[in-house]
Amino acid sequence: MVESSPNIFAEDPVVLPPGGPLYLQLKRWIEDAVHSGAIKPGEALPSERDLAIKVDVSRVTVRKAVQHLVRDGVLIQRHGSGTFVALPHQRVEQSLSQLTSFTEDMARRGMAVRSIWLDRGVYAPSPEETIVLGLSSTEGVARISRLRLTGDTPLAVERASLSSRILPDPEQVSSSLYTHLEKAGNRPVRAIQRIRAANLGEDDAKLLDVAVGSAGLNIERISYLASGRVIEFTRSIYRGDTYDFVAELRLGDQPILTGSQK
Amino acid sequence: MVESSPNIFAEDPVVLPPGGPLYLQLKRWIEDAVHSGAIKPGEALPSERDLAIKVDVSRVTVRKAVQHLVRDGVLIQRHGSGTFVALPHQRVEQSLSQLTSFTEDMARRGMAVRSIWLDRGVYAPSPEETIVLGLSSTEGVARISRLRLTGDTPLAVERASLSSRILPDPEQVSSSLYTHLEKAGNRPVRAIQRIRAANLGEDDAKLLDVAVGSAGLNIERISYLASGRVIEFTRSIYRGDTYDFVAELRLGDQPILTGSQK
DNA sequence: GAGTGGTCTAGACCACTCG
DNA sequence: GAGTGGTCTAGACCACTCG
Numbered sequence: 001m002v003e004s005s006p007n008i009f010a011e012d013p014v015v016l017p018p019g020g021p022l023y024l025q026l027k028r029w030i031e032d033a034v035h036s037g038a039i040k041p042g043e044a045l046p047s048e049r050d051l052a053i054k055v056d057v058s059r060v061t062v063r064k065a066v067q068h069l070v071r072d073g074v075l076i077q078r079h080g081s082g083t084f085v086a087l088p089h090q091r092v093e094q095s096l097s098q099l100t101s102f103t104e105d106m107a108r109r110g111m112a113v114r115s116i117w118l119d120r121g122v123y124a125p126s127p128e129e130t131i132v133l134g135l136s137s138t139e140g141v142a143r144i145s146r147l148r149l150t151g152d153t154p155l156a157v158e159r160a161s162l163s164s165r166i167l168p169d170p171e172q173v174s175s176s177l178y179t180h181l182e183k184a185g186n187r188p189v190r191a192i193q194r195i196r197a198a199n200l201g202e203d204d205a206k207l208l209d210v211a212v213g214s215a216g217l218n219i220e221r222i223s224y225l226a227s228g229r230v231i232e233f234t235r236s237i238y239r240g241d242t243y244d245f246v247a248e249l250r251l252g253d254q255p256i257l258t259g260s261q262k
Numbered sequence: 263m264v265e266s267s268p269n270i271f272a273e274d275p276v277v278l279p280p281g282g283p284l285y286l287q288l289k290r291w292i293e294d295a296v297h298s299g300a301i302k303p304g305e306a307l308p309s310e311r312d313l314a315i316k317v318d319v320s321r322v323t324v325r326k327a328v329q330h331l332v333r334d335g336v337l338i339q340r341h342g343s344g345t346f347v348a349l350p351h352q353r354v355e356q357s358l359s360q361l362t363s364f365t366e367d368m369a370r371r372g373m374a375v376r377s378i379w380l381d382r383g384v385y386a387p388s389p390e391e392t393i394v395l396g397l398s399s400t401e402g403v404a405r406i407s408r409l410r411l412t413g414d415t416p417l418a419v420e421r422a423s424l425s426s427r428i429l430p431d432p433e434q435v436s437s438s439l440y441t442h443l444e445k446a447g448n449r450p451v452r453a454i455q456r457i458r459a460a461n462l463g464e465d466d467a468k469l470l471d472v473a474v475g476s477a478g479l480n481i482e483r484i485s486y487l488a489s490g491r492v493i494e495f496t497r498s499i500y501r502g503d504t505y506d507f508v509a510e511l512r513l514g515d516q517p518i519l520t521g522s523q524k
Numbered sequence: 525g526a527g528t529g530g531t532c533t534a535g536a537c538c539a540c541t542c543g
Numbered sequence: 544g545a546g547t548g549g550t551c552t553a554g555a556c557c558a559c560t561c562g
Contacts, residue, residue: 021549021550021551022550022551023550023551024464047527047528047529048528048529049527049528049529057551057552058551058552058553058554059552059553059554060550060551060552060553061550061551061552063529063530064550064551066529068475071461071475072461072463077528077529077530078528078529078559078560079528079529079530079558079559079560080527080528080529080530080558080559080560080561081527081528081529081559081560081561082527082528082529082560083528083529093456190510190511191510191511192508192509192510192511193508193509193510193511194355194506194507194508194509195457195479195506195507195508195509196479196502196505196506196507197459197460197477197478197479197500197502197505198459198477198502199333199334199461199475199476199477199502201334202286212330213330213333213461213475214461215459215460215461215477215478215502216459216477217457217458217459217479238459240458240459240460240461240477241460243458243459244456244457244458245456245457245458246454246455246456246457247454247455247457247509248452248453248454248455249452249453249454249455249483283530283531283532284531284532285531285532309546309547309548310547310548311546311547311548319532319533320532320533320534320535321533321534321535322531322532322533322534323531323532323533325548325549326531326532328548339547339548339549340540340541340547340548341539341540341541341547341548341549342539342540342541342542342546342547342548342549343540343541343542343546343547343548344541344546344547344548345547345548
């Protein structure tokens with residue numbers, strides 16, 4: 001069903017762009033073939049063994065070149081199936097200055113999103129959760145974790161923790177957590193979000209369907225009620241290749257104020 | 263000068279944590295040794311060849327385990343010198359809601375920062391620069407690129423483009439670009455910043471002194487004057503392991519407003 | 525069952541660092 | 544010059560996919 005593209009690989013002899021180690025020459029050659037359109041998105045590359053013979057290098061060298069390209073998101077490998085040119089991704093943007101939930105955010109721009117629940121339950125809190133959420137010794141922690149997707153493309157893994165007093169029955173959260181909280185008058189009005197880049201580990205990479213070591217955005221969010229109490233603590237991991245965060249910045253020495261305070 | 267830590271590697275036989283491929287078992291074993299403090303930051307690991315003999319695997323398998331840990335920032339390899347446990351990094355935070363320059367930002371928190379100029383000059387604009395900066399056909403583009411460091415640790419590569427009318431002599435920018443612009447009454451008041459995660463390529467990884475493929479933050483910023491004109495277009499690459507961006511979010515359907523506009 | 529990627533080995537040579 | 548990481552080979556076997 002997926003066609004292979006014999007032309008570029010049929011030409012012989014193959015001449016690699018010179019300079020540097022072999023695997024980088026080969027990487028550049030494949031990259032050029034992809035960018036020039038000689039192999040199109042979705043098409044299969046020759047097998048590693050065939051490529052090795054064609055280019056006259058060892059299979060180890062082919063793998064090293066290919067794996068760099070997999071990590072860069074240029075190629076995709078499927079065990080037992082083959083190596084393919086990656087499909088271009090439509091990037092998704094999220095505003096950093098407005099506090100909205102993922103679900104609301106996507107609905108607003110008309111994107112079909114769905115979630116797969118990974119976990120919803122009440123647990124004994126970790127020391128970190130106790131401190132951040134300000135839990136008393138009798139409170140448990142409600143955890144809801146889910147995988148966010150548009151169509152079949154995973155976007156993010158989201159792991160939220162709340163006091164079990166605020167969310168005694170996590171199973172009742174059906175789609176938007178914020179909508180659910182709003183019903184009980186517990187919608188957060190303010191949040192601090194911390195963003196960093198990190199290479200994805202085995203588990204998250206598998207969930208997000210990308211190569212181990214791909215770049216991801218690691219986001220930690222602490223949300224506050226109008227009263228100042230912390231209501232939610234969420235760690236999310238976004239795929240680096242499908243997500244942009246957009247912030248609008250303004251010049252000023254005072255923090256930005258909304259509402260009537262000050 | 264750097265001591266090696268014979269204890270953990272002197273014990274024999276070595277028992278790897280079971281499960282999964284050999285190189286992942288070895289990776290976990292080394293990782294545990296680092297996290298438990300059996301090998302301390304800055305200390306050297308045995309050479310790949312010695313480790314291979316000790317653990318009774320091939321050197322290729324050792325390298326695969328080690329390279330995963332290098333990419334994760336746990337180990338550092340120096341060609342011809344050895345493999346070392348990475349020193350812990352102090353992370354730097356930057357607010358996303360205020361428009362400040364890097365220099366001002368660091369000075370405010372008392373951190374010694376310095377820049378190394380990579381380039382300052384006037385060039386023919388790229389098509390992208392022409393569009394984004396709204397250049398007329400007679401305008402050139404002033405480019406200033408620099409490497410930002412705290413002490414000896416590189417933090418970011420910053421590449422700014424401005425109209426040559428606004429910055430005819432880029433060599434005159436001594437430290438803060440914004441301070442320089444302010445002198446001519448051209449300080450931006452607003453900016454749109456787009457953040458994504460990406461694996462660092464060869465060139466940027468070398469400049470930032472991390473392994474190729476490490477996660478980095480890719481930031482694109484477009485700054486505006488009060489008049490609405492675009493004044494600056496900057497692409498920056500931040501090291502994933504030393505930089506956090508922090509944003510404060512607020513609930514609201516209207517964009518946040520400052521000043522008297524409504 | 526044929527073909528694919530994933531792991532692993534033993535061995536070689538090169539490029540770099542350090543005393 | 545001795546030791547280190549960096550690249551590369553030829554070959555093997557395993558795990559997975561697909562018709």
